[in-house]
Amino acid sequence: MNTSSLPRVAVLATGGTIAGQAGDSSKTAGYKAGVVGVDKLLDAVHALGSVARIHAEQIASIDSKDMSAALWTQLARRIDELLAQDDIDGVVVTHGTDTLEETAYLLHLTVKSAKPVVLTAAMRPSTALSADGPLNLLNAVTVAASKDAAGKGVLVAFNNQIHSARDVTKTSTYAVDAFRSPETGLLGFVQDGRVEFQRTVVRAHTVASEFAVADRWPMVEIVASYADVSRVTVDALVAAGVRGIVVAGTGNGSMHAVLTQALADAVKQGVAVVRASRVGSGHVMRNGAANDDALGTVSAGTLNPYKARVLLMLAVASNVQDVQRVFDVY
Numbered sequence: 001m002n003t004s005s006l007p008r009v010a011v012l013a014t015g016g017t018i019a020g021q022a023g024d025s026s027k028t029a030g031y032k033a034g035v036v037g038v039d040k041l042l043d044a045v046h047a048l049g050s051v052a053r054i055h056a057e058q059i060a061s062i063d064s065k066d067m068s069a070a071l072w073t074q075l076a077r078r079i080d081e082l083l084a085q086d087d088i089d090g091v092v093v094t095h096g097t098d099t100l101e102e103t104a105y106l107l108h109l110t111v112k113s114a115k116p117v118v119l120t121a122a123m124r125p126s127t128a129l130s131a132d133g134p135l136n137l138l139n140a141v142t143v144a145a146s147k148d149a150a151g152k153g154v155l156v157a158f159n160n161q162i163h164s165a166r167d168v169t170k171t172s173t174y175a176v177d178a179f180r181s182p183e184t185g186l187l188g189f190v191q192d193g194r195v196e197f198q199r200t201v202v203r204a205h206t207v208a209s210e211f212a213v214a215d216r217w218p219m220v221e222i223v224a225s226y227a228d229v230s231r232v233t234v235d236a237l238v239a240a241g242v243r244g245i246v247v248a249g250t251g252n253g254s255m256h257a258v259l260t261q262a263l264a265d266a267v268k269q270g271v272a273v274v275r276a277s278r279v280g281s282g283h284v285m286r287n288g289a290a291n292d293d294a295l296g297t298v299s300a301g302t303l304n305p306y307k308a309r310v311l312l313m314l315a316v317a318s319n320v321q322d323v324q325r326v327f328d329v330y
């Protein structure tokens with residue numbers, strides 16, 4: 001086979017369970033994430049050689065529960081540099097599953113290229129019996145090497161499915177099919193070298209996004225509404241100089257009366273407050289379960305609290321005045 005005509009894909013490794021190692025191959029929960037280097041991960045997947053020419057970089061070796069905004073900035077800038085090169089056709093990021101949806105959405109809103117960017121991960125460490133990482137990696141590279149994947153925003157290839165970074169979320173603590181896009185569903189499939197898209201996202205992303213990663217990120221936090229909640233957390237955050245708060249509200253983004261008062265006070269102090277829902281699917285309607293016009297709050301629409309925080313961080317970092325507009329556009 002003449003491999004010089006194959007697409008060239010950059011694989012950027014950040015750690016996670018896909019690079020996890022356990023002392024015993026029967027262990028799928030007791031292991032250390034982010035230990036195995038990218039070269040070893042690639043060596044384990046011989047079939048990659050007939051899909052793409054690979055350029056590999058180890059960006060980090062972390063458990064993604066420890067992801068930082070500074071690493072987001074480094075990762076997004078490196079992806080932009082690589083995709084600006086004529087000899088790179090797509091990028092794969094290997095990541096932990098825990099915060100994958102946050103990194104994916106951050107990149108979806110900040111990468112300045114229409115070339116494919118695909119995140120993948122694994123639920124079982126690389127040393128496990130029936131490890132899922134090698135096939136996920138092969139499938140992610142297959143998607144990143146596919147012309148059909150261009151212009152669709154950042155994608156997540158996992159368990160033979162292709163999801164949009166905007167909608168995907170982790171829905172199981174242990175299952176190999178851990179990712180879902182509630183309400184919207186997956187974008188398509190990748191199986192045995194075939195990439196098939198069924199739909200695209202219509203909300204703005206990548207080259208159509210107004211956002212870029214920041215050198216310094218504003219403080220934006222998440223609080224939840226629940227029975228008997230106090231205002232202590234919100235007041236402490238305001239005292240600490242928080243710039244934005246996302247509320248993981250009950251139901252349709254409703255909030256306990258005590259929390260509502262605390263957040264109305266926060267808005268008066270100049271804090272941007274966004275109402276999301278802790279429910280896991282559905283949308284939060286503006287002026288629905290709370291009067292956003294009167295409170296000065298914003299509804300998150302279909303974004304879960306963690307993704308709403310990513311968008312709010314970008315909006316605050318870019319001094320966006322009309323925060324509801326960006327939640328209606330992205």
Ligand code: ASP
Pocket residue numbers: 015016017018033062063064065095096097098099121122123124
């Ligand atoms: N804690 C791991 C991580 O997010 C979990 C995983 O990758 O599945 O890095």
